[in-house]
Amino acid sequence: MTVYYQQCWLGREGEKFIHVAWIPEKYAKAGKVLKIKDIDGYKVLAIGTVRKPEEEIQERSRDFKNTRKASDI
Numbered sequence: 001m002t003v004y005y006q007q008c009w010l011g012r013e014g015e016k017f018i019h020v021a022w023i024p025e026k027y028a029k030a031g032k033v034l035k036i037k038d039i040d041g042y043k044v045l046a047i048g049t050v051r052k053p054e055e056e057i058q059e060r061s062r063d064f065k066n067t068r069k070a071s072d073i
Contacts, residue, residue, distance in 0.1 A: 005057045007048035010034070012041045022057050 006028040010019040019042065027034060027044075034042045 003054040004051045005054060006051050008044050009046040010036075010042040011045050012043070018045065022052070024054075025051060 004025040005022040006025050008021060008023050008028050010021060012019075021036075023034070023044075028047045030044055030047060032044045033040075034044065036042050
């Protein structure tokens with residue numbers, strides 16, 4: 001069975017910034033409060049329209065580490 005993920009915007013009470021994360025589709029419900037990495041209180045503020053399979057999310061999860069190498073001339 002393929003597990004799908006959706007990109008979501010998450011916020012926490014008292015924080016001034018928004019987190020963006022790919023979370024499993026079954027948890028991607030607006031207004032739902034989640035516990036992520038032992039921290040309670042992440043509220044799903046908005047959900048993106050694209051869904052991707054878990055394999056693709058895992059393959060791309062560390063791409064940000066190579067951004068500088070790819071962009072420097």
